[in-house]
Amino acid sequence: MKEKIQRDIFDYFSKNGIENFIGVPDSTMKYFIEQGLEQKKILITTKEEEAIGIGAGFCISKSPTIIFMQNAGFGNSISTITSLIQLYEIPLIFLIGWRGYKKNDAPEHLGFGKIQNQLLKILDIPFKIMSENEWKSICDWSLHNLHKNNSCALIIKREHE
């Protein structure tokens, strides 16, 4: 995804009530994170479950939060999502980098890239894939979910050839 759009997405969320951006970096969202770091609004954690825990702490203090991560980290977080986020009905927006979307990605990403969307469906987490043309309405969709107390996920594809 283009640098400018990634930066715009960060600013859009920031202007529309998201107070915390917490997670583990992924190259698919490099500029999104850079935009946040420049504004000192990003918290980088040691692993994704930690980010979700901190996000839960913010959320039960009524502070809207986005958790960003690579899909490998999403895989690591599954039981935290079921036993904390879903069990306690704590709403978060997950921004997930889709590694292994194309077969030319590094081999370690291919296995998870294939099952990622099925896992989201099994977990009953509604998701949309970010697009450069419709990013604003997709962001609005996720904010709407958050206001209705539902978690959801936004996927950023790795598109390099």
Place this chain on the structure above:
Amino acid sequence: MNRKQAISTIVKEVGNNPIISANGFISRDLYETCDRNQNFYMIGSMGLASSIGLGVALKNPKIKVFVFDGDGNILMNLGSLTTIGSLQPKNLIHIIFDNNSHESTGGQPTHSNKIKLSRIGKSVNYKVFNIVSKKELISNFKKIINHKGPVMIVVKVNKSKKVSKRVEIEPKKIVERFTNSLKIHSS
């Protein structure tokens, strides 16, 4: 001193401040000893009590936030200590009840009898205090929690034969009560 005795001693000193309690016997002991709206009982997601506490502490800098953690629990999320140590939340009091074991799952050993949690705490820039008896706990706790955080208190406890009842409150209700108590506290 066993964990339940330690918890009932500490809870008398925390006033209306929030407590995030780790899953397993820690939450069960707290629930049985002193159920209150300001308790966030974890009933799963082992390891994350200090992370949830960090989020609450950062959003509510004027409120002292207590985390009730265990040795097995924190060993599962050591990265959290580096995050907390880097961010230096002044209002976070991180209490670790150390019984050198995974008591909730049958008392299997952890590594905390060979590795000192207090030394890890020091190296990640916590203010660290060790408590080994009920007497020490009673005489020192008030003074310790007046230090600027992040504060780590490692409370040595024995295993106990008695098991407290499970937390019976619906998780959604735990969140509701907790969130409302923060609002009241800060208004």
